[in-house]
Amino acid sequence: MSSPVVSAREAEVLALLGEHRSNAEIAARLTISVRTVESHVSSLLRKLDVPDRRALSRRAAERSRPAPALPVPLTTFVGRVRERAELAAAVREHRQVTMAGPGGVGKTRLALAVAADVADEFPDGVWFADLVPVTDPGRVGAAVAAAVGVGEQLGHDVEDAVLAALADRRALLVLDNCEQVRAGAAPFLERLLTACPRVRALVTSRARLLVPFERVYAVPPLSREGGDASEAATLFVERAAAVGWTPDPMVRDRIAALCDRLDGMALAIELAAARWPTLGLDGLTAGLDDQLRILTGGSRANDRHRSVRAVLDWSHDLLDPADRALLRRVAVFVAPFTPGDAAEVAGLDAAAVADGLGRLAEQSLLAATPSATGTRYRALETVRQYGTERLADAGELTDVRDRHLAWCSAVTSDRFDEVAPDLRAALAWAAGRPERRADAHRLALSLAGLTFERTLLGEAQQRFEQAAGLAPDDASGAAALRQAAAVAGCRRIGDDVFRLHRAAADAARRAGDTAAAGRDLAVAVTAAYRFSTSFTRLPSGDEASALLTEARDLAGDADAAVALAEAAVLADAFGALQGDTGLTARETVASAERAVALAGDPLAESAALDALSGALSWTGDAFAVADAARRRLDVLAAVPATPAGTHELIDALTVAAGTALGVGALAEARRHGRRLAGHPLLAEAGHHATSWLLVADAFAGDTGAVLAGAARFRDAWERSGRPRSLTLGATAASVAMVHGLRGDEDARTDWLAIVRRADTAPQHDLGYGAICDAVVLLHRGDAEAALDRVAPEPDEVWKWVCWVWLHWYVAVRAEAAVLAGHPDASARVASARATVAGNPVASAQVERAAALLDGDVPRLLAAARAFTAAGCPYQAARTLTLAGGEHAAAGQAAFAGLGVR
Known part of the structure; x- marks a missing residue:
């Protein structure tokens, strides 16, 4: 058909x-x-x-099939017809194909050609990741994430984000130059191909990776047989023509012989062709012969790069001494560099360096890339390795590496994106040398800060931990570990927060700072209470109690006791909220207020106010809860965007958005929600970024905003591994509610299934879920079912409604009682009126219920106006509909404008 x-x-x-x-x-x-x-x-x-x-x-x-994300070569591809066909067939048949062969044989260009050949068979994308700049095996996943366009997800490593993004994709990943980071590439590929059954990998490496899915294809040199059909000779002729000197066809056989002496190595042939205009065939042949004789019988005789090294030796020896020195000294650069950079690191005159770089580029030993900000140069990896060897032979390696390290240490934030690979390479070099430990420590801290600024959170945490390991003393190490813990908090990895604060406590104890050690232990316990949903394994109550006891024991004098007091009291307050201390609600409030009073800095005060808002919620005073949340934002207004400050601010905005919703301050809740949605740290965490904004939009009745934002929320939540938390469940329930109001039962059912996966059943059954369901049932006119959904007294479901949802719960419950004709409807309305007094939305709903009970149309119209003033157009339209008569038509028209049936 x-x-x-x-x-x-x-x-x-x-x-x-x-x-x-x-x-x-x-x-x-x-x-x-x-x-x-x-x-x-x-x-x-x-x-x-x-x-x-x-x-x-x-x-x-x-x-909408994406175009292959492959680099576009600047020169034509020559030959390799048989290899292209064989590799394309291998990619179709095997999960991972590793193209193994010596440097310079042409693996990268061949891989790009094969990837382009099979691109149409991978509808979800073809991506290319070059691992040349990667010096740390642990950063392979980050390089792939950058190539694929996947950002890090809060609560997960960047590798996890890649796996989540590609889980269902039928895609091809080209991973180039794996040999230098085999220890990282092999386990990453094994994880990728196990978790992503429709993804295939085409890998280039000088050696096989020894992973389960691997099929090795040995890349041969260019064909040198067949005279005019020789692929090697064809490549030479084309590249020579490209520099303006097309060889005479009469010497084609001699060119083929020259290429045969070069072992058909693509890089060697291209370098030789670049010298054709100045040396001609005789000069090329004589120069190559001399260099090959130099290598014969030496320690490099069995080196698999023998022929490439021969050409590089020959090209190098044709340079004048100044250019040789420049070539080996710029070999330390990993990323493209400017003439000014080269002069600083090479320790040479700037004018001479600029002139020398041009000559090296003319001879194909450097690649030059003009840009609006000036020309940048880069050495191919093979040339870099060769230059580094020459640097060691000249006895200059340490001096040049030192200058490179100093240059990296002075790099400013605005240049980070250009030179990040150099910073990582310099750190890797310095970290392995005891005499450079202090420099490595400073560079690790700098790199940690720079990566945090760019929301590369996984690397930022790694660098802070690395800085701790390189620290000159335990006090400095403890400080770096606290920074790492703060970044882990921003990533929502609670287990790391707990681990790193305990490690900081150990370091502080070794440094003799018992007060700081105790505070770190108390903060670790507090984090477990405050951010419990970000933990995979929470410490038990006994473990938390033991750590707090240890923290207090460390306070050996009065000063230490004072320093410990704020953290210990704060931990006590949060422990009470978890039921671990046996304090009453009022005693918990008092404990939190003491923590606020003892706070010695804005971050400690913010944490204490967080405890206070939680404690106040147990008393049922929603307005006091919202006020404490606002105070947190005021306290944090002037705090710099450090990892700890950023972590605290994001949490404060989350709490402020929720508590504002709880008192009916919809405009304020949406304002805080928009700040979260636009926060750069949450750019890739759309589920956390948009959660409260979606809830506020839903309860305001802005169906268009909810439908527009729901897709981003869901995609981000699924990419991050479908985490669970109260906020995420409330968001999904709110989206389901909007679909229910629109009459889209299939979509509502779909989102209700998400609620079950995003949070625990009691939260949905007894908390926000009961409210959202009751709103839909009331909208459909099924008051009996709505009343059943919110049947329990507030005290019976206090745990699930006391924080954000109390006012919404009692207001919906009162209205359902009136519409269902419950005998206690009048009493429920009176009780609800007292509870929600001051909440503009909940008060309007209770007054609407009272007006319905009395059949008072003017009071209904007043309630409609109150809803409009409170920024709740859905409830205003519903009120007009309930008023009946001519008002009902206006209400239905308003419903239509909202997309509500």
């Missing part, structure tokens, strides 16, 4: 569905009615034989 024909208009609708647009948004974009969009969607469901709208979105993504 032929495929069903999709019309041009249907194709447009399908493309917008792939962007997760709502019907209203599609209608606005295409200037058609919503009803017409619905008709097109129904037609597409039928023609494409898919079950629902989400499946249509996936089909749209499949139709």
Whole structure:
């Protein structure tokens, strides 16, 4: 049967569905009615034989096949017809194909050609990752993430983010130059191919990686047989012509013989061709002969790079001494460098360096890239390795490495993106030399700060931990470990926060600072209480109690006791919230207030206010809770964007958004939510970034904003491994509520399933979930079912409603009682009125319930105006509908404008 024909208009609708647009948004974009969009969607469901709208979105993504993300070579590809066909077949048949061969044989260009040949067979993408700049095996995953365009997810390593992003993709990853980081590339590929069954890898390396999925393909030299058909000779002729000197066809056989002496190595041939204009065939042949004789019988005789080294030796010896010195000294650069950079590191005159770099580029020993900010140079990896050997032979390696280290240490933040590979290489070199330990410590701290600024959180934590290991004393080590713990907090990896603060305590104890050691232990316990949802294994109550006892024992004098007091009291307050201390709600509030009073800095005060807001929630004073959250933001307003400050600010914004929602301050909740959604640290964590904004939008009744943001939330949540927390569950329940108001039961069911995976059942059954479900049931006119959903007294479900949801719960419960004709409806309205007094939204809902109970239309209209003033258009429209008569028509029109049925 032929495929069903999709019309041009249907194709447009399908493309917008792939962007997760709502019907209203599609209608606005295409200037058609919503009803017409619905008709097109129904037609597409039928023609494409898919079950629902989400499946249509996936089909749209499949139709928009991405172009291969491959570098575009600047020169034509010559020959390799047989190898291309064999490798393409191998890629189709095997999960991982490793192209093994010596440096300079042409593995990279061949891999790019093969990847382009098979690109159409990988609809989800073809990506190229060059590992040349990677000096740390642990950074292989980060390099792949950069190539694929995957950012780090909070709570997960960057490798986990790559695996999550590619889990369902049918894609090809080209991983180039693996030999220098085999220890990192092999385990990464094993994890990738195990977790991502539809991904394949094409790898280049000088040696096989010895991983389970590997199929090794030995890349041979260029073919040198067949005279005019010689691939090696063809490459030489083409490259010589490119520099302006096309060889006479009469000497083709002699060129083939020259290429045969070069063992068919692509790099050697290209370097030789670059010398053709100045040396000619005779000079090339004579020079090559001399260099090969020098290497014969030496220690390099069995080196697999023998022929490439011969050409490099020969090219090197044709240089004048000044250019030789420049070539070996710039070999320490990993990333492209400027003439000024080269002069500083090489220790040579700037004008002479600029002139020498130009000559080296002319001879293909450096690649030059002009840009708006000036020309940058880069040595190929083989040339870099060769230059480094020459540097050692000249006895200059340590001096030049020292200058490179000093240059890296002086790099400013604005240049980080250009020179990051050099910083990492310099740190790797200095870290292995005892005499450079202090420099390595400073550079590790600098690199940690620079990577944190760019939200490279995994590396920032790694560098702070590395700095701790390189620290000149235990006090400095403890300070670096605390920074690492703060970054781990930003990443939502609670286990690391706990581990690193305990390690900081050990270091502080060794340094003789018992007060700091005790404080670190108390902070570790506090983190377990404050950020419990970010832990995979929480410490038990006994373990937490033992650590606090140890912390207090470390306070051996009055000063130490004072220093410990704020952290210990704070931990006590949070412990009470978890039920670990036996304190009453009022005693817990008092404990938290003492922690606020004892706080010695803004971050400690913010943490104490967090405890206070939690303690106050147990008393039922929602306005005091919101006020404590606002005070946190005021305290943090002037705190610099350090890891610890950023971690505290993100948590404070999260709490402030939730508590503002709890008292009906919808505009404030949305303002805090937008700050979270726009925070650069959360750019790749859309589920955390948009969570409270989506909840506030949903309870305000802004269905368009919810539908637009829900796709980002869901995609980010799934990419990050579907974590669980109260906030994420509340967000999914709020989105489900909006779909319920729109009458889209399939979408509501889909999101309710997400709620079950994103949080614990009691939270949904007894807390926010009961409220969201009751709102939908009341909207549908099923007051009995709504009343059943919120049947328990608030005291019976206090744990699940006391923080954000108390006012919403009692208001919905009062209205359901009135509409269902419950005998205690009047009493419930009176009780709710006292509880929510001061909350503009909840108060309007309670007054609407009272007006419905009395049949008072003017009071209903006043409630509608109150909802509008409070920024709650859905409830305003619902109130008009309940008022009946001419008002009902206005309410229905308002519903239509909101996309509500």
